[in-house]
Amino acid sequence: MAGAIVSTRTGQAPEPAKIAVSHVTKTFTLGRDRFVALDDVSLDIADNEFVTVVGPSGCGKSTLLNILAGLEEPTAGSALVDGAPVAGPGPDRGVIFQQYALFPWLSVRKNVEFGLKIAGMPRARRRERADHFIDVVGLTEFADVLPKALSGGMRQRCAIARAYAVNPSILLMDEPFGALDALSRVKLQGQLLEAWGRERRTVLFITHDVDEAVFLANRVIVMAARPGRIFDVIDVDLPHPRTEQVRLSPRFTALRNRVWNSVYHHEHGGDPTPPPTAD
Ligand SMILES: Nc1ncnc2c1ncn2[C@@H]1O[C@H](COP(=O)(O)OP(=O)(O)OP(=O)(O)O)[C@@H](O)[C@H]1O
Numbered sequence: 400m401a402g403a404i405v406s407t408r409t410g411q412a413p414e415p416a417k418i419a420v421s422h423v424t425k426t427f428t429l430g431r432d433r434f435v436a437l438d439d440v441s442l443d444i445a446d447n448e449f450v451t452v453v454g455p456s457g458c459g460k461s462t463l464l465n466i467l468a469g470l471e472e473p474t475a476g477s478a479l480v481d482g483a484p485v486a487g488p489g490p491d492r493g494v495i496f497q498q499y500a501l502f503p504w505l506s507v508r509k510n511v512e513f514g515l516k517i518a519g520m521p522r523a524r525r526r527e528r529a530d531h532f533i534d535v536v537g538l539t540e541f542a543d544v545l546p547k548a549l550s551g552g553m554r555q556r557c558a559i560a561r562a563y564a565v566n567p568s569i570l571l572m573d574e575p576f577g578a579l580d581a582l583s584r585v586k587l588q589g590q591l592l593e594a595w596g597r598e599r600r601t602v603l604f605i606t607h608d609v610d611e612a613v614f615l616a617n618r619v620i621v622m623a624a625r626p627g628r629i630f631d632v633i634d635v636d637l638p639h640p641r642t643e644q645v646r647l648s649p650r651f652t653a654l655r656n657r658v659w660n661s662v663y664h665h666e667h668g669g670d671p672t673p674p675p676t677a678d
Pocket residue numbers: 427428429434435436454455456457458459460461462463627
C-alpha cells in the first residue's frame with residue numbers, strides 16, 4: 400500500500416544537511432528598482448538526496464542554484480555546503496546547465512577528461528576514470544567523436560559524464576533535459592537515476608516538467624514567484640528503481656497531481672497556503 404505523502408513547509412531534510420540554505424534573500428537592483436528574486440528561502444538537503452525544484456518562470460529557481468554553485472551571493476542569509484559557507488565555485492559541486500557547454504574541438508573522452516587534466520591527474524588514471532563515466536552514461540562507442548557528431552541527448556550525457564568524472568559530491572542541474580524531445584528526456588531520466596544509484600550524489604535538479612520532478616526525486620520543492628519563495632515541499636515515496644511501471648502507477652499519478660495542484664493553485668490566485676495533501 401502506498402504511504403502518506405508527507406508535506407512540510409520548512410523543506411527540512413530528516414538527516415544532517417549536506418546543503419543548508421538558511422533564510423536566504425536575494426535582491427537584484429535594476430536602475431532604481433529593487434527586485435526580490437528570493438525571499439527568506441530555507442532548505443536543507445541531506446547527503447545523497449535527490450531534490451527537484453519546480454515553479455513558474457521567474458520564481459528564483461536558477462538564482463537558488465547559482466547561489467549554491469557559488470556564482471551568485473545571497474543578499475542576506477546563508478548557504479552552507481558540508482557546514483561551510485559557499486565562497487565560490489568548487490570541485491565539490493558539479494554544475495550542469497540546459498546548454499551542454501562542451502568543448503566542440505575535443506572528443507567526448509577529452510571533454511570528460513578535461514576537468515581531471517586541470518586537477519593534475521596523471522594521464523593513464525584520467526583516461527581510465529573518463530572511460531568509466533563514459534560507460535556509465537552509455538557513450539563508450541562514441542568516446543572518440545566530436546560533440547557535433549552527437550545528438551542533443553548524447554551531448555547532455557557527455558556533460559553529465561564530465562560532471563561526474565571530477566567526483567563532485569553534489570550535482571546542481573538547471574533544466575538539463577529542457578532542450579530535449581520527450582523520448583530522449585525519459586531515457587536520460589532513467590540513465591541519470593541509474594548513475595545516481597551506482598555513484599551516489601546529492602542532487603538539486605531544476606525542471607519545468609512536473610512528471611520529471613516526481614519521477615526523479617526523493618523530494619519536490621515547489622517555488623512561487625513575486626517574491627521567489629518555497630511554497631510547498633512534497634516527499635516522494637515511490638520505490639527504486641524507478642521503472643516505467645513506476646511511472647505508470649497510480650501512486651505516481653497521485654503525486655504528480657499533488658505537485659501539479661500546488662504549482663497551479665498558486666499561479667491561479669489561490670491563497671498563499673499550499674493545497675491540502677491529495678490523499
Ligand atoms: N543578474 C540578474 N539581474 C537582475 N535580475 C535578475 C538577475 N538574475 C535573475 N534576475 C531576476 O530574478 C528573478 C528570478 O530569476 P531566475 O532565473 O532565478 O528564475 P527561474 O525560476 O529560474 O526562471 P526560469 O524558470 O524562467 O528559468 C527573475 O525575475 C529574473 O529576472
